[in-house]
Amino acid sequence: MSAMQPATPFAFVPSQRYPDPRIEVLDERFLKLRLFSATVEQLATGLRWAEGPQWFGDGRYLLVSDIPNNRILRWDEASGAVSEFRVPSNNANGLARDRQGRLLTCEHLTRRITRTEYDGSITVLADRFDGKRLNSPNDIVCAPDGAVWFTDPTFGIGGWWEGEPAQQELPHAVYRIAPDGQLQQVITDLNAPNGLAFSPDESLLYVVESRATPHRKIWAYEVGVGGRLSGKRLAIDAQGPGAFDGIAIDVEGNLWCGLGSNGSPEARPDELDGVRVYAPDGTAIAHIHLPERCANVCFGGRHRNRLFMAASHSIYALYLNTQGTV
Numbered sequence: 266m267s268a269m270q271p272a273t274p275f276a277f278v279p280s281q282r283y284p285d286p287r288i289e290v291l292d293e294r295f296l297k298l299r300l301f302s303a304t305v306e307q308l309a310t311g312l313r314w315a316e317g318p319q320w321f322g323d324g325r326y327l328l329v330s331d332i333p334n335n336r337i338l339r340w341d342e343a344s345g346a347v348s349e350f351r352v353p354s355n356n357a358n359g360l361a362r363d364r365q366g367r368l369l370t371c372e373h374l375t376r377r378i379t380r381t382e383y384d385g386s387i388t389v390l391a392d393r394f395d396g397k398r399l400n401s402p403n404d405i406v407c408a409p410d411g412a413v414w415f416t417d418p419t420f421g422i423g424g425w426w427e428g429e430p431a432q433q434e435l436p437h438a439v440y441r442i443a444p445d446g447q448l449q450q451v452i453t454d455l456n457a458p459n460g461l462a463f464s465p466d467e468s469l470l471y472v473v474e475s476r477a478t479p480h481r482k483i484w485a486y487e488v489g490v491g492g493r494l495s496g497k498r499l500a501i502d503a504q505g506p507g508a509f510d511g512i513a514i515d516v517e518g519n520l521w522c523g524l525g526s527n528g529s530p531e532a533r534p535d536e537l538d539g540v541r542v543y544a545p546d547g548t549a550i551a552h553i554h555l556p557e558r559c560a561n562v563c564f565g566g567r568h569r570n571r572l573f574m575a576a577s578h579s580i581y582a583l584y585l586n587t588q589g590t591v
Contacts, residue, residue, distance in 0.1 A: 275578050277307035277556065287539075288583070292550035295542060298519070303584040305553065308340050308573075309347045314427070315575035316511070317371070317404070319360035320565025327565060329575050330357045332373065332427045340580060342566070356421060356428045359404035359511075359561075364411045371402035373421025373428035378402050378413065378442070391415075391448050397434035401427070404460050404511055404561070406591075409467055412492055413442040414451075416458040416472065439472060441492045451494055455484070460511035460561065463488070464545075465518055465590050471500060473509045473522075481509045481527075483520065501547050507537045511561025513572075515587040518545040521572060525558025534558070540574055555581055564589020 280287060285304040290296060308327075317330040325342040328350055337357050339350040351357070356373035363369055368381040369390075376399045377392035390413065392399055401421025406414050418437050421428030439452035439461065452458065457476035463469065467488065474482045481503040487496040501520065503509060510523040520543040526534040539555040540562055557577035565571050569588040574581040 273578070274311040275556070277310070277579065279306060280304045287554040289552045289554060290550075291552060292544065292548055294544055294548075295551040298515075298517075298542075298551070298585055298587045300584050300586050305555070306582050308345070308580045308582055309338070310579040312338070312578050312580070314560070315577060315580055316358050316560045317360040318561055318563040318565075318573045318575045318580070319362065319368070320563055320569075320573065321362070321366075322565065322567070322569075323366065327563075327573055327580070328360055328368070329573075329580055330354065330360060332356050332358055335374075337370075358421070358427070359402065359415065361405045361407050361413075363407045363413065364409070369405055369407060369413060371405050371415060373401040376401055376421070376428075376431070378405065378415055390442055390446070391440065394435060394438075394440070394448055394450055398431075399440075400433055400435060400437070403458075406461055406463065408463065408492075411444040414461060414470070414492075415440055415442075416461055418457040418459065418475070420457070443492065449492060451492060452486075460509065460523070462512050462514045462520075463590070464514060465516050470494065471512060471514070471520065473512060475509060480504050481507060483509060483512070483522070501543055505537075506531050506533075507541070510559070511575075513562045513564055514590050515564070515585075516590055517587060519543065519550070519587070520545075521562050523559040523561050523574070523576075524552075525560075525577075538576075540572070553583060564591070 312331040313333040327340045335353045337351040355375045359371040361369040378390045380388045400419045403416045422431040441449045455474040459473040459475040470486045483501040485500040486494040506529045508527040513521045524541045540553040542551040559576040
């Protein structure tokens with residue numbers, strides 16, 4: 266990493282035991298997803314707040330946002346090297362790829378969604394709705410039809426840490442950028458919508474409500490023609506002091522959720538920090554314990570069977586016996 270990195274690196278001791286005791290099985294359905302001889306690995310450390318992991322299989326590298334340090338980092342699978350991909354990044358958060366393989370970025374500082382073209386130039390896809398500025402786009406996915414979906418809470422305009430203070434002009438919302446470029450506001454009744462992901466058959470959209478009370482929730486919506494949503498239902502209720510963040514879905518429909526302590530007195534970081542795995546019916550089937558709160562996850566690697574976890578100051582990975590949908 267460059268000399269710009271002032272954050273503290275944190276030591277990590279890999280497990281010498283198989284199976285890794287950090288991987289807690291809560292339901293026997295998880296056993297077929299676990300690789301007996303795979304352990305949690307730390308790929309990089311020294312970030313201030315790791316977010317938005319996105320795998321680029323054609324280049325064999327992972328991009329991760331380091332929001333307060335105003336940069337996007339790149340981890341190379343072949344060499345294990347970590348370098349700065351974009352500095353400044355406009356306090357980038359969520360990252361994704363469109364159907365043509367181009368990078369999509371949620372920028373807190375500029376309150377916009379951008380696309381990085383093949384030549385490196387930047388195209389702004391959305392920064393306003395009905396003439397008002399977006400809040401601070403947070404997480405992002407691209408649907409098979411080319412539509413881009415993103416969440417827009419106010420995390421980046423609440424202070425100087427992940428952006429800069431600014432006036433909120435729009436409600437917390439989820440948006441869809443249609444293939445023709447039209448921006449649609451599709452959800453407005455969630456308190457701080459955060460991570461989002463599609464089911465394997467793209468018939469459902471899952472959205473994290475990260476400031477729901479009394480518990481953190483994940484909602485499911487049926488996706489219709491033109492991105493029309495219906496049938497809202499509660500898919501997962503955390504039922505405790507944990508806080509959800511980013512999510513990913515595997516090919517069997519299981520939800521892999523970044524989780525951590527919400528800072529309340531009854532929260533136990535050693536029990537909550539990491540990744541909680543849920544079956545499609547909402548049952549918790551496993552917990553991957555990490556020494557840090559996990560913000561977001563994605564699948565990658567040659568076979569899409571490696572889970573990458575952006576967790577506070579570090580990036581972790583775990584091979585699995587399943588594959589991500591993207």
